[in-house]
Amino acid sequence: MQEFTVTLNGREVAAEPGMTILELARREGVHIPTICHEPHLAPAGGCPSISSCRVCIVEEERSGNLITSCGAFVTPGMVINTASQRVLERRRTIVELMLASHPDSCMVCLKGNRCQLRQVAADMGIGLVRFQRIPLMSTITDANPFIKRNLSKCILCAKCIRACQELVIEGAVDYYRRGFVARPATAGDTPLEESECTFCGTCVAMCPTGALMEAEPLYRGTAGTSVPTTCPFCGCGCTVRLKVKEGRVVRVIPNNDDPVTRGTLCVKGSYGFDFIQSRDRLTTPLIKVDDHFEAASWEEAFNVITAEFKRIKSRYGSNSLAVFGSSKCTNEENYLLQRFARCVLGTNNIDNGSRLYGTPGLTSCDPASGFFGATNSLTAMEKADVILVVGADPTVSAPLVGYTIKRAVRCMDAKLVLIDPRETRLSMFAETWLRPKVGTDLILLNGMAKAIIDEGLHDAEISEETIDFKAFAKSLSAYTAAFVEKATGVPYTEIVKAAREYATSGKAAIVYGHGITQHVNGTDAIKALTNLALLTGSRSKGTCIYPLQKENNAQGACDMGALPDFLPGYQQVSDLKSRRTFEDYWGIIPAAAGLTAFEMIKGAKAGTIKGMYIVGENPAASFPNSKFVSEALSSLNFLVVQDLFMTRTAKLSNVVLPAASFAEKEGTFTSFDGRVNWLTKAVQPPGQSIPDWDIVIKLAARMGHAMFYSSPREVREEIGKLVPLYKGIGYGSPEEPLDQVRAKGGFRSPLVYRKRPDRIPSFYLVHMTATPDRTNGEYPFLLLTGSNLYHFAGGTRTSRAPRLRKYSLDAFVDIGEADAEKLEVSEGDRLRIASSTSEIVATARISDTLPERVVFMPFALACNPVSQLLDIILDLERKTPIVKCVSVKIERIGSHGQAGSKQSN
Amino acid sequence: MQNRSTIFVCQGTGCLSSKSGLVYEELKAEVAKLGLSNVDVDFTGCHGFCEKGGIVVVEPEGIFYTHVKVEDVPEIAGSHLKDGKPVERLFYHDPATGKAVSYYRDINFYKKQRRVILYNCGHINPEKIDHYIAAGGYRALNKVLLEMAPQQVIDEIKKSGLRGRGGAGFPTGRKWEFGRNTYSDKKYVVCNADEGDPGAFMDRSVLEADPHAAIEGLIIAGYAIGANDGYFYIRAEYPLAVKRLYIAIEQARERGLLGKNILGSGFDFEIHMKEGAGAFVCGEETALIASIQSQRGMPRPRPPYPAQSGLFGKPTTINNVKTLASVPRIIDRGADWFAGIGSEKSKGTTVLALSGKILNSGLVEVPMGTSLSTIIFDIGGGIPDGKRLKAVQTGGPSGGCIPARFPDTPVDYETLTLLGSIMGSGGMVVMDETTCMVEVARYFLSFTQAESCGKCVPCRLGTKQMLEILTRITKGKGKENDIATLYEIARTVKECSLCGLGQTCPNPVLSTLSYFRDEYEAHIKKKKCPANQCRPLRRKV
Amino acid sequence: MDKPAASKVINMERIREIVMECGGHKWALIPVIQKIQNEFGYIPPEAIHVIAIGLKIFPSQVQGVISFYAQFYTKPRGRQVITVCRGTACHVRGGESLLEMLENGLGIKEGETTADMEYSLETVACIGVCALAPNVVIGKEVYGKMDTQKIEQLLKKGEA
Numbered sequence A: 001m002q003e004f005t006v007t008l009n010g011r012e013v014a015a016e017p018g019m020t021i022l023e024l025a026r027r028e029g030v031h032i033p034t035i036c037h038e039p040h041l042a043p044a045g046g047c048p049s050i051s052s053c054r055v056c057i058v059e060e061e062r063s064g065n066l067i068t069s070c071g072a073f074v075t076p077g078m079v080i081n082t083a084s085q086r087v088l089e090r091r092r093t094i095v096e097l098m099l100a101s102h103p104d105s106c107m108v109c110l111k112g113n114r115c116q117l118r119q120v121a122a123d124m125g126i127g128l129v130r131f132q133r134i135p136l137m138s139t140i141t142d143a144n145p146f147i148k149r150n151l152s153k154c155i156l157c158a159k160c161i162r163a164c165q166e167l168v169i170e171g172a173v174d175y176y177r178r179g180f181v182a183r184p185a186t187a188g189d190t191p192l193e194e195s196e197c198t199f200c201g202t203c204v205a206m207c208p209t210g211a212l213m214e215a216e217p218l219y220r221g222t223a224g225t226s227v228p229t230t231c232p233f234c235g236c237g238c239t240v241r242l243k244v245k246e247g248r249v250v251r252v253i254p255n256n257d258d259p260v261t262r263g264t265l266c267v268k269g270s271y272g273f274d275f276i277q278s279r280d281r282l283t284t285p286l287i288k289v290d291d292h293f294e295a296a297s298w299e300e301a302f303n304v305i306t307a308e309f310k311r312i313k314s315r316y317g318s319n320s321l322a323v324f325g326s327s328k329c330t331n332e333e334n335y336l337l338q339r340f341a342r343c344v345l346g347t348n349n350i351d352n353g354s355r356l357y358g359t360p361g362l363t364s365c366d367p368a369s370g371f372f373g374a375t376n377s378l379t380a381m382e383k384a385d386v387i388l389v390v391g392a393d394p395t396v397s398a399p400l401v402g403y404t405i406k407r408a409v410r411c412m413d414a415k416l417v418l419i420d421p422r423e424t425r426l427s428m429f430a431e432t433w434l435r436p437k438v439g440t441d442l443i444l445l446n447g448m449a450k451a452i453i454d455e456g457l458h459d460a461e462i463s464e465e466t467i468d469f470k471a472f473a474k475s476l477s478a479y480t481a482a483f484v485e486k487a488t489g490v491p492y493t494e495i496v497k498a499a500r501e502y503a504t505s506g507k508a509a510i511v512y513g514h515g516i517t518q519h520v521n522g523t524d525a526i527k528a529l530t531n532l533a534l535l536t537g538s539r540s541k542g543t544c545i546y547p548l549q550k551e552n553n554a555q556g557a558c559d560m561g562a563l564p565d566f567l568p569g570y571q572q573v574s575d576l577k578s579r580r581t582f583e584d585y586w587g588i589i590p591a592a593a594g595l596t597a598f599e600m601i602k603g604a605k606a607g608t609i610k611g612m613y614i615v616g617e618n619p620a621a622s623f624p625n626s627k628f629v630s631e632a633l634s635s636l637n638f639l640v641v642q643d644l645f646m647t648r649t650a651k652l653s654n655v656v657l658p659a660a661s662f663a664e665k666e667g668t669f670t671s672f673d674g675r676v677n678w679l680t681k682a683v684q685p686p687g688q689s690i691p692d693w694d695i696v697i698k699l700a701a702r703m704g705h706a707m708f709y710s711s712p713r714e715v716r717e718e719i720g721k722l723v724p725l726y727k728g729i730g731y732g733s734p735e736e737p738l739d740q741v742r743a744k745g746g747f748r749s750p751l752v753y754r755k756r757p758d759r760i761p762s763f764y765l766v767h768m769t770a771t772p773d774r775t776n777g778e779y780p781f782l783l784l785t786g787s788n789l790y791h792f793a794g795g796t797r798t799s800r801a802p803r804l805r806k807y808s809l810d811a812f813v814d815i816g817e818a819d820a821e822k823l824e825v826s827e828g829d830r831l832r833i834a835s836s837t838s839e840i841v842a843t844a845r846i847s848d849t850l851p852e853r854v855v856f857m858p859f860a861l862a863c864n865p866v867s868q869l870l871d872i873i874l875d876l877e878r879k880t881p882i883v884k885c886v887s888v889k890i891e892r893i894g895s896h897g898q899a900g901s902k903q904s905n
Numbered sequence B: 001m002q003n004r005s006t007i008f009v010c011q012g013t014g015c016l017s018s019k020s021g022l023v024y025e026e027l028k029a030e031v032a033k034l035g036l037s038n039v040d041v042d043f044t045g046c047h048g049f050c051e052k053g054g055i056v057v058v059e060p061e062g063i064f065y066t067h068v069k070v071e072d073v074p075e076i077a078g079s080h081l082k083d084g085k086p087v088e089r090l091f092y093h094d095p096a097t098g099k100a101v102s103y104y105r106d107i108n109f110y111k112k113q114r115r116v117i118l119y120n121c122g123h124i125n126p127e128k129i130d131h132y133i134a135a136g137g138y139r140a141l142n143k144v145l146l147e148m149a150p151q152q153v154i155d156e157i158k159k160s161g162l163r164g165r166g167g168a169g170f171p172t173g174r175k176w177e178f179g180r181n182t183y184s185d186k187k188y189v190v191c192n193a194d195e196g197d198p199g200a201f202m203d204r205s206v207l208e209a210d211p212h213a214a215i216e217g218l219i220i221a222g223y224a225i226g227a228n229d230g231y232f233y234i235r236a237e238y239p240l241a242v243k244r245l246y247i248a249i250e251q252a253r254e255r256g257l258l259g260k261n262i263l264g265s266g267f268d269f270e271i272h273m274k275e276g277a278g279a280f281v282c283g284e285e286t287a288l289i290a291s292i293q294s295q296r297g298m299p300r301p302r303p304p305y306p307a308q309s310g311l312f313g314k315p316t317t318i319n320n321v322k323t324l325a326s327v328p329r330i331i332d333r334g335a336d337w338f339a340g341i342g343s344e345k346s347k348g349t350t351v352l353a354l355s356g357k358i359l360n361s362g363l364v365e366v367p368m369g370t371s372l373s374t375i376i377f378d379i380g381g382g383i384p385d386g387k388r389l390k391a392v393q394t395g396g397p398s399g400g401c402i403p404a405r406f407p408d409t410p411v412d413y414e415t416l417t418l419l420g421s422i423m424g425s426g427g428m429v430v431m432d433e434t435t436c437m438v439e440v441a442r443y444f445l446s447f448t449q450a451e452s453c454g455k456c457v458p459c460r461l462g463t464k465q466m467l468e469i470l471t472r473i474t475k476g477k478g479k480e481n482d483i484a485t486l487y488e489i490a491r492t493v494k495e496c497s498l499c500g501l502g503q504t505c506p507n508p509v510l511s512t513l514s515y516f517r518d519e520y521e522a523h524i525k526k527k528k529c530p531a532n533q534c535r536p537l538r539r540k541v
Numbered sequence C: 001m002d003k004p005a006a007s008k009v010i011n012m013e014r015i016r017e018i019v020m021e022c023g024g025h026k027w028a029l030i031p032v033i034q035k036i037q038n039e040f041g042y043i044p045p046e047a048i049h050v051i052a053i054g055l056k057i058f059p060s061q062v063q064g065v066i067s068f069y070a071q072f073y074t075k076p077r078g079r080q081v082i083t084v085c086r087g088t089a090c091h092v093r094g095g096e097s098l099l100e101m102l103e104n105g106l107g108i109k110e111g112e113t114t115a116d117m118e119y120s121l122e123t124v125a126c127i128g129v130c131a132l133a134p135n136v137v138i139g140k141e142v143y144g145k146m147d148t149q150k151i152e153q154l155l156k157k158g159e160a
């Protein structure tokens, strides 16, 4: 259908088919009040809105009908009046009906002028309600620190229900009962903390009234400014708005304009930002004198650092120095840092947190498919017909990815094939859930590949379009049903079922995480996944691969060349031409690849590394065998740590530099799927702390290397010129809201990101023929580690967010029912967990999600020294430490009630 | 030799509650005992005259017995069946004249009816497909499948002027045409048998007495639209109808009238049963679809209409039981025949459930346009106890009241709407001077308020407010401006609600307000109930 | 008819079976609930999670559906269920006083069950036997043309 005209308030206007009256009115600048309408929610049945509040009614003058503009499409010739006498009267009655069943408490209501109901009522000039008061009952008391419900204020717009069921797909609440007493409720009508609710806060942000509110707000009134920026925790890259009052961030809400996040966040995004204002923040540079730190000026600190680095460089050579870049810092900062390492210190010894913990995913896909990192956008994942999730628990570690997968399954009828020994929240969404023995994924994946080839389900043109297919197919002969079944513990029929589902379902997406990358053969397992992607046509069907191991800017730190072997944009440092491009701007770059993070630590221990500059990483707390790491760092001649907090690593340093947090600076983060998001400065950094980029530039100048940038923007402009992947990045400006920049095409399109069709993909011949059984008589249990929804990474920041800390801080260990029974352990008991390296104490949680003889501990709890237990074993190829599992023994040392230590990393 | 005769015992829900099950068993035993080899004992579904149950009919004579109890069986068997002497005391007695009427066809209640939809009801055994076929059943299906193109079927239905019997009266032919013209790999047809209007039971009677008519209609609808799957959405409160439908579907399947390649035509059709679970609003199309999909039966905005995106997201055409039961008759006897019945814009017949203050309550089928007085006085036998007619409430909780001063009102879609009521499902409650109109409005509203799904504001909160007001008026606590407030809320609920339930539920209030405003005022201002019904306001007599 | 007694332990295995018998997909929720209610007399709240897992929907949604429909019960009901019709015809002919009488006679309110689990008292919108109004349903039997005397008789007889 073509464009047509309709009459809107007496004016002829052009309209397109498929547009609602509300959309038309808004485009034309005509205000229509709405309450229940929410563009991010796409209700079932294809209606643009559920149209339940009815305040958006307008009059269609030809038919004389009143219609809800949010849910009705414009049709040719319509004569719409949005403000006729009749419309105004009816709207008023409707709002008064709501108010008649609503407490009269606006003055004390924390929703304040964010309340849509109050706004609409005020706009209509409604004062006294003429109808009889028929109050609604609200009996539930929620005890969690995040969300409080007062359903006597609920107008049943169902936004919370839809948000929970259609966006984040937790399904914590649904309509309960019907008619006048209907309201949103959890199963069993329990408080939220006893339900599936993950406190993502999405519903709170959407609720138009005070029915859903923050339980423990930092500030009770209305915030002053609203600053768009990006979440600093995981790699999903949710954009948010910081609500600022008197120089403090008092509230965080989703950035509603972001078409990817669509109004959702996770609990950390919604309630984890309070660390910004923590009293623990570093406020001044510190210099260690004897055994304690003394406050110093920047001047003094820079003097000491310059002197020490220069001394070490001249005495031991450039390669005795090393830098940790940071997967938490901005693209601009990492870019500066690697330039600092390469051109100021003169070494390629630079690495970043993502390499530290999981680079296999970043580099190993490359030769086969020509991709670095995720091969497509998150938005594309939702359109997949089958999603294969291997060794990742995105519902916890990358909630936005979790939402996307669940949406694909629930709303788009995609199939989920899940490979995880542990039951996760995704298990209930899986069409097939394979539970291999820990660490046997490679065998399982090869087994699936064989099943696909045996059944002829692979692409017909595969041997012409790829390299090594025949050899690959041949090499799988060892993966017989009997062998695979025995080695992995998964029934072969299940494997075949999964293989068929994966191979025959149209568009496929593969999501993998630390469950495979952090094991000994992590790199090989990823290659096996790449093989699977190729088999059913990474070309023809566009199978997408999404590595999940991401912190907020892990992708960006790597993209920016905070890596020992790559310059920005994955240009080999050993390649003369690549070096030349940058040398024209920066001066001489050393050619030899540097050390990876762990090699640096080992070097420190061995005495080959003398000085280190660690920015935004906390290896002493989160690296395996922390004792060893601490010793190594302590034995350095000189250590500088630049952080927000006095971390365990910082404590070992000679100079501590106080850095500004994400909320206090500008720049960009790159999400795990390649979206580049803005940071906007919302508040002043505390004390004398300044942004990392500023520190690096100042330090470089002090060391005699002037970098002529006066702002992150200028850094970005250079990145836009020199890094093909980020071409054009400099055009936007942080002052502009993100959506506008994106609309202008200032960013590269996320969809074509990283595609390199010039390469011919090749199969890998990767094998594993023996199952590693790491448990033994002395250490009979296998301890798995993984993410904890309420805390992040080393927990440095989240343990300083009061609400997250309050809700979940104590170190716990999940233990299976059968094992618990054998050990006579009950819920809440204190357990001593010992490995060959060390021992720790944690509280038992009985769980039915684990296979026998496997226990689980999250690594992100601040008081949780789980990394102590691990020994340092590296993935051979990528030099990534194996932090996923360790064999332990378990002993009950006390019954429950004895609280854990509440310290911070 | 005497002719063979059949004695039919009514086994509809109504008569069964008058213990006609025992009568049937007893009759079989008695007939066997007496060795009456020329008498068959069989049963039928509802005759629509349940009040007089248990009903027993002897065919082909057409002797009609009422109030038959198990104790009467020996006499019927001995005197009538054996000796040929009908039992007069069990005949229907005309309430006006007190005279006994022996024959079915002579009973006034039936004499003025025109049974198109209820054609077979009470005349065949609903559990025997052969009875239905012998009465001309499945002839239409045969014709449709073997001789007519789908478009021809639709044209025929359009020509007949058939309009939906589910309440809204939408032209069925046009609805089918939408369905046919929507392109999709899969389509559905649904028979809406959720009859939830309190006071209406015609769909139940049809399904209990003539289930194949609805089945045949549904298959024809499927053929015309291009759907290969049909659903019956039926109230679980009608267990007998459910059971008979299951039996009928099974028999139709055995005869090859359902399944693959029906009658060799190449047309496949399957029927699925879904039982409701007690929610009036599920009669609304989108709620019904949600309910078939096992969701909460909450209506959603339209568009998209079910014809575009309905059951499981596919185009879906929904018709009422009576609409579908009319279809085979139209095909069989021709559109012109059907169009010849009824009034200008409302063709065919309407089935009404006559109840309340009336002598003959029961199911009444009359040509559209029959006047109220014919229905109430000629068929219904008038008002008992010499009371005067005050008003007639039509259309159940979605309908309104027509005051006695319009006795000549022709009962058809247009006229009823004009008078502020609706045809609706066909409920017709007769009220005499002892009925309080405020209380009637309160009753209907209490029903809709309890049945509101709660989704949209005007209906969820507006009905509650109105009910509060009406309740306090009937308790003598009405306030000065209550009438104005009622009007205001009622209009808002009517004009702004999301679905038909909310859009029509103020009708009983609005129509009583406009015709009987004085009664409201008497309650409010004088604290009096003119009909002396509202208990707190009752005069001592 | 012997309806299962209230205190009976709920056989979760059987509930899982029912879920599978009905096809195990989300469209089967209402048939599953109906079947469970037919067998157990009500929907044990602890079945909700089992149903949810089996049908791959959320427990809150199962509860949402159960709580929407008038005919689903989450509490055990009495051995005899007495249902008073509230349809128009029954109302006009005094259905309400029947209800009151039963409430007084049994000492429970509409929607409740006697302490000895003998009787439950319920109402229904309409059972379509309007011509015999007022109606009361006991178990599956419809009792038409009820009046207060007949109710009294029934109550006395112990039949209701």
Ligand SMILES: Nc1nc2c(c(=O)[nH]1)N[C@H]1C(S)=C(S)[C@@H](COP(=O)(O)OP(=O)(O)OC[C@H]3O[C@@H](n4cnc5c(=O)[nH]c(N)nc54)[C@H](O)[C@@H]3O)O[C@H]1N2
Residues within 6 Å of the ligand: A234, A235, A357, A358, A390, A391, A392, A393, A394, A396, A397, A398, A419, A420, A421, A422, A424, A436, A437, A438, A439, A440, A441, A512, A513, A514, A515, A516, A519, A548, A549, A550, A551, A784, A785, A786, A787, A788, A789, A790, A791, A792, A793, A794, A859, A860, A884
């Ligand atoms: N809330 C929260 N989110 C985070 C973080 C956090 O600390 N907290 N950290 C962030 C960081 S830094 C990263 S790198 C990512 C990591 O996020 P993910 O890559 O998702 O890693 P994990 O959380 O460790 O989850 C690993 C999953 O793999 C499973 N698994 C363990 N062993 C095996 C195995 O042998 N085979 C298979 N198939 N599966 C196995 C585990 O049971 C677990 O479910 O999360 C990020 N997101």
Ligand SMILES: Nc1nc2c(c(=O)[nH]1)N[C@H]1C(S)=C(S)[C@@H](COP(=O)(O)OP(=O)(O)OC[C@H]3O[C@@H](n4cnc5c(=O)[nH]c(N)nc54)[C@H](O)[C@@H]3O)O[C@H]1N2
Residues within 6 Å of the ligand: A326, A328, A329, A353, A357, A358, A514, A518, A549, A551, A615, A616, A617, A618, A619, A621, A622, A623, A624, A642, A643, A644, A645, A647, A659, A660, A661, A662, A692, A785, A786, A792, A793, A794, A795, A796, A797, A859, A866, A867, A870, A883, A884
């Ligand atoms: N056993 C076990 N251990 C594990 C894992 C496991 O699976 N098992 N997972 C590992 C993984 S994947 C990871 S990524 C690590 C995470 O472990 P860490 O890298 O320790 O993560 P964080 O606690 O986030 O700490 C990073 C530091 O950066 C600082 N920071 C944040 N923002 C800024 C900034 O803008 N500027 C500066 N200068 N500093 C900033 C924080 O204050 C914090 O001290 O843990 C690893 N540890």
Ligand SMILES: Cc1cc2nc3c(=O)[nH]c(=O)nc-3n(C[C@H](O)[C@H](O)[C@H](O)COP(=O)(O)O)c2cc1C
Residues within 6 Å of the ligand: B163, B164, B165, B166, B167, B168, B169, B170, B172, B175, B192, B193, B194, B195, B196, B197, B280, B281, B282, B283, B284, B285, B318, B319, B320, B321, B323, B324, B499, B500, B501
């Ligand atoms: C609240 C409500 C209840 C309804 N109940 C019924 C019903 O019980 N039976 C029915 O056939 N139609 C009912 N309808 C009408 C149907 O939605 C629909 O219009 C009808 O089934 C279409 O069939 P028809 O075209 O054959 O009339 C109801 C509508 C509403 C709004």
Ligand code: SF4
Residues within 6 Å of the ligand: A102, A103, A104, A105, A106, A107, A109, A110, A111, A112, A115, A116, A117, A118, A153, A208, A209, A210, A211
């Ligand atoms: S929710 Fe809104 S209308 Fe209600 S008390 Fe709070 S501010 Fe006022």
Ligand code: SF4
Residues within 6 Å of the ligand: A153, A154, A155, A156, A157, A158, A159, A160, A161, A184, A203, A206, A207, A208, A209, A211, A212
């Ligand atoms: S709690 Fe808030 S969002 Fe949820 S239905 Fe009520 S008013 Fe709407």
Ligand code: SF4
Residues within 6 Å of the ligand: A147, A160, A163, A164, A168, A170, A171, A172, A173, A196, A197, A198, A199, A200, A201, A202, A203, A204
């Ligand atoms: S906070 Fe999130 S998970 Fe909890 S009810 Fe709201 S939307 Fe659902």
Ligand code: SF4
Residues within 6 Å of the ligand: A231, A232, A233, A234, A235, A236, A237, A238, A265, A266, A267, A268, A269, A270, A398, A399, A400
């Ligand atoms: S932690 Fe990740 S998922 Fe949660 S709000 Fe931040 S970016 Fe989004």
Ligand code: SF4
Residues within 6 Å of the ligand: B281, B298, B299, B451, B452, B453, B454, B455, B456, B457, B459, B460, B497, B498, B499, B500, B501, B502, B503
């Ligand atoms: S009008 Fe009533 S029944 Fe219909 S959707 Fe609204 S609340 Fe539900």
Ligand code: FES
Residues within 6 Å of the ligand: A033, A034, A035, A036, A037, A049, A050, A051, A052, A053, A054, A055, A056, A057, A068, A069, A070, A071
């Ligand atoms: S905003 Fe349109 S009905 Fe609520």
Ligand code: FES
Residues within 6 Å of the ligand: B010, B011, B012, B013, B014, B015, B016, B045, B046, B047, B048, B049, B050, B051, B053, B055
């Ligand atoms: S049931 Fe026998 S006449 Fe209605």
Ligand SMILES: [Mo]
Residues within 6 Å of the ligand: A354, A357, A358, A549, A550, A551
């Ligand atoms: Mo990580």
